[in-house]
Amino acid sequence: MPISPNQGSTGGGFAATLTGTGLTGATVVRFGAEPATITASSPTSVSVVAPSGAGVVDATVTTPAGTSNPVPFYYVLPPVVLDVSPSSGPVAGGSTVTVTGRGLATATSVLFGGTAVTPTVLSDSELTAVSPAHAAGEVSLAVLALGGSATAAGAFGFVAAPTVTGFSPLTGLPAGGTLVDITGTGLSTTTGVTFGAVPATFAVLSDTRVAAVAPAQAPGAVSIALTTTGGSATAPGVFLYAL
Template sequence: MPINPDQGSTGGGATVTFTGTGLADATAVRFGNKSAAITANTPTSVSVVAPSGAGVVDATVSTPGGTSNPEPFYYVPPPVIVAVAPSSGPLAGGETVTVTGRGLATTTSVAFGATEVTPTVVSDSQLTVVSPAHASGAVSLVVTALGGTATASGTFTFVGPPTATGFSPLSGLPAGGTLVGITGTQLSTTTGVTFGGVPATFAVLSDTEVAAIAPAHSLGAVTIAVTTTGGSATAPGVFLYLIG
């Protein structure tokens, strides 16, 4: 006697349908030692709301003609979110976000605020999802699985594109090592700074300033570019590598 679905939340509430023959006038449906509320019944099916439970239990249907053979029903614990990385992305969406935790294998959707997207389940402890397009700001991230829902402890922030309005000083030695202050907007999620395409060590000071150490580079003029989770920006003007 097929049962669909054959798993549900430990908190109960799943709509479960038994199909077969001789099911008319069902008097009771039990999941282990608990009774389930019957919501629909025909000679070939019985639909119920599963009670709460844990582990694997035998599910049976009783009618005036007797009790069916037991079918296994698997109770799934609610998901748990341990980490979300990265915790921000561009307004246009498209950021691949990794969610780690447990109980994620049966995840059916991930919601960024009110926008739901379909994830790719990697394992019971990890899934990935591509962020949707969204207005600027922080939203909750909620995972929905067969076992229930889980909300990340922090928020996911949709970040507008950065601007780089200037930098100082304007030159440095080819050996590198010059500390350069870069100003702009939307810089708090900076993930990289380059001088002529060469990555530089950097530190985010505020949403409007990043400090970077100019890397070694050949003589000449280069542009400085800043990359954040919201996009990239190139500062106006050029940084000159000069012999002191």
């Protein structure tokens, strides 16, 4: 006589169905010693709302003809979220986010704000989920599992794509070393600056300013591009390396 699902939250309150034969007139369904609430029954199935419990218990059905064979039911502890990494990603979505904690083996869904995605469960202590597209801002991340749910408030931030509006000065020596002030919006999460294909050292001054040191390059014109958590952007115009 199978039971579906065969595991659930220690707090109870979830629906379960036992199937078999000779179940006509079921009067009591027990999970261990605790009675469940019968919601529907037929000669081949009994639906119930499970009581609270812990560990592995025997589920049985009692009818006027007697008590059924026991079937194991597993009570699962609620999940716990300990860490979310990375903690931010672009508004376009697509970031692979690793969640670590406890009780994650039965996770069925991860919610970024109110948007649900299906996770890839790696172990009882780790899962990954790909962030969906979402408006900019911080959201809670919730894990839904058979044992219940866990929510980490403000655990993930959706970051808008940057814009670059200009830079100064417009020229520098091929030997490099020119300090270039780059302006725009959404620059606070800058992770890289390139002059042409050459990466530059940089410092984030604010959400609207980044200072970068032009690397050495051959004489000529190159584009300046920034990469942030929210995406990438190329500055208008070119930076000229000239003697």
